[in-house]
Amino acid sequence: MYIVMIASECAPVAKVGGLGDVVFGLTRELEIRGHSVEIILPKYDCMRYDHIWGLQKCYENLLVPWFNYHISCTVWFGFVHGRKCFFIEPHSPENFFNRGAYYGFPDEHVRFAFFSKAALEFMLKSGKRPDVIHTHDWQTALVPVMLYEIYQHIGMWHSRACHTIHNFKHQGIAGANILWLTGLGRPEYYFQRDRMGDDFNHSAINFMKGAVVYANFVTTVSPSHAWEVRHSDWGYGLGHVLHQHQSHFGGILNGLDYDMWNPESDPHIPYHYSAGDISNKYKTKEALRQRMLLRDAYKPIVAYVGRLDPQKGVPLIRHAIFHALHRNAQFVLLGSSPESGINADFWAIKHHLNDNPDCHLEIGYNEELAHLIYAGADMLVVPSLFEPCGLTQMIALRYGTVPIVRAVGGLIDTVFDWDFSERPRQERNGFVFHQTDNLAIESAMDRAIGLWFNEPEQFHELAINGMRYDYSWNQPGKDYVNIYEYIRDK
Numbered sequence: 001m002y003i004v005m006i007a008s009e010c011a012p013v014a015k016v017g018g019l020g021d022v023v024f025g026l027t028r029e030l031e032i033r034g035h036s037v038e039i040i041l042p043k044y045d046c047m048r049y050d051h052i053w054g055l056q057k058c059y060e061n062l063l064v065p066w067f068n069y070h071i072s073c074t075v076w077f078g079f080v081h082g083r084k085c086f087f088i089e090p091h092s093p094e095n096f097f098n099r100g101a102y103y104g105f106p107d108e109h110v111r112f113a114f115f116s117k118a119a120l121e122f123m124l125k126s127g128k129r130p131d132v133i134h135t136h137d138w139q140t141a142l143v144p145v146m147l148y149e150i151y152q153h154i155g156m157w158h159s160r161a162c163h164t165i166h167n168f169k170h171q172g173i174a175g176a177n178i179l180w181l182t183g184l185g186r187p188e189y190y191f192q193r194d195r196m197g198d199d200f201n202h203s204a205i206n207f208m209k210g211a212v213v214y215a216n217f218v219t220t221v222s223p224s225h226a227w228e229v230r231h232s233d234w235g236y237g238l239g240h241v242l243h244q245h246q247s248h249f250g251g252i253l254n255g256l257d258y259d260m261w262n263p264e265s266d267p268h269i270p271y272h273y274s275a276g277d278i279s280n281k282y283k284t285k286e287a288l289r290q291r292m293l294l295r296d297a298y299k300p301i302v303a304y305v306g307r308l309d310p311q312k313g314v315p316l317i318r319h320a321i322f323h324a325l326h327r328n329a330q331f332v333l334l335g336s337s338p339e340s341g342i343n344a345d346f347w348a349i350k351h352h353l354n355d356n357p358d359c360h361l362e363i364g365y366n367e368e369l370a371h372l373i374y375a376g377a378d379m380l381v382v383p384s385l386f387e388p389c390g391l392t393q394m395i396a397l398r399y400g401t402v403p404i405v406r407a408v409g410g411l412i413d414t415v416f417d418w419d420f421s422e423r424p425r426q427e428r429n430g431f432v433f434h435q436t437d438n439l440a441i442e443s444a445m446d447r448a449i450g451l452w453f454n455e456p457e458q459f460h461e462l463a464i465n466g467m468r469y470d471y472s473w474n475q476p477g478k479d480y481v482n483i484y485e486y487i488r489d490k
């Protein structure tokens with residue numbers, strides 16, 4: 001099968017969070033299964049160009065219709081760790097992707113509506129006719145809409161659309177100007193509630209709703225979250241339309257790229273280990289201590305890695321730092337937030353704990369350091385308010401680091417409590433808490449830290465149980481291929 005992924009991120013070349021990991025990992029798995037896959041991305045100025053091989057122009061002067069004129073684009077091609085990637089570079093005064101950051105601009109909807117349109121135009125003009133176009137999140141949610149309303153009629157009649165929602169909170173709510181810019185036009189048609197009309201703001205269109213209505217299949221990234229978004233507030237208002245389209249909606253648990261995240265060969269960690277012999281993990285812990293300027297002491301290291309977004313349970317992350325120190329553990333954090341208030345808060349905590357030899361907060365984004373933390377820490381906290389899938393707990397499991405998670409979304413599907421799970425003991429792999437208050441995370445942390453100090457052999461067994469799980473792309477890869485085959489044959 002021939003598949004084209006269109007996305008705003010792809011690890012490691014353009015990664016902000018888990019979306020980038022999924023686009024890369026799924027593509028790689030599909031290729032291993034013998035499918036032909038290409039990825040289309042914006043050509044951001046701030047990408048990690050050191051991860052692209054053989055970057056060269058492959059299409060010049062691609063004229064993308066935009067309002068009543070055209071924007072000329074250059075399309076580049078290069079390999080990202082073996083994946084075939086096309087990068088779209090528009091030449092216009094707005095400088096859509098030359099702004100030093102991936103996201104966070106006032107014209108975000110215009111930027112990504114343009115990218116979606118340009119990706120379709122590129123496929124049309126370069127003769128690409130994929131069996132399936134797979135798009136991700138609100139940034140590329142207009143692709144299925146434009147495929148069926150415009151491009152199907154001018155040559156792309158056989159391509160089918162699959163759309164994956166990684167985060168329902170950001171849906172792409174915009175005004176009628178987007179319709180005029182993209183050539184969709186006809187606001188009275190698109191504003192209808194059974195098309196893209198937003199259910200709460202009647203003078204807006206909703207990109208993500210458009211994808212739910214137009215795509216041939218829609219997925220989110222875990223079975224539990226697929227249930228939550230239809231039956232609770234976590235659908236952020238899309239529950240109704242998901243109910244209407246539930247025959248082509250489902251949850252597929254993300255996989256993890258087991259080559260990129262592999263304690264047996266990870267180039268970013270100094271010592272390698274496996275479930276069969278985990279002893280080098282403790283040397284890695286020493287290396288992490290040196291890197292983070294922590295003292296050498298008989299204590300567990302509790303870690304947090306991730307975006308400091310309200311979704312992630314920021315007050316609980318903050319509380320976990322102080323509670324770990326209170327319980328005689330060490331704490332390391334790697335994260336950053338696009339919200340300056342949250343960043344400032346963590347900078348203040350960092351200064352406050354500056355002289356504490358048991359704590360280090362690294363505020364920023366650092367792919368290489370993330371690997372060292374996952375490998376060197378003993379436990380990882382993931383106290384999310386909502387979590388469509390969550391990759392950090394799966395990475396932790398892979399590295400023998402015990403996750404302490406809140407019972408929500410994909411975290412429920414991947415972490416099984418050491419004390420309370422109904423699974424057999426050898427399948428229990430972490431600690432789970434339910435509520436969002438401090439006492440809830442405290443009790444789970446106390447159980448984890450207590451086990452580390454009092455029953456080290458059991459803690460070791462728990463870590464090994466986690467390493468034995470298979471959260472690779474193997475099963476999800478099969479699931480996506482089944483979906484592609486199902487929609488292709490329709």
Ligand SMILES: Nc1ncnc2c1ncn2[C@@H]1O[C@H](COP(=O)(O)OP(=O)(O)O[C@H]2O[C@H](CO)[C@@H](O)[C@H](O)[C@H]2O)[C@@H](O)[C@H]1O
Binds near residue numbers: 018022306307336
């Ligand atoms: N400061 C930093 N430095 C280095 N690395 C950092 C970092 N901050 C985050 N990362 C990395 O980014 C990834 C984050 O994964 P998450 O599952 O938490 O995704 P996120 O919430 O971004 O995405 C959404 O999409 C993903 C994919 O579908 C879902 O799993 C998730 O639930 C949903 O919210 C991990 O690989 C992590 O190591």
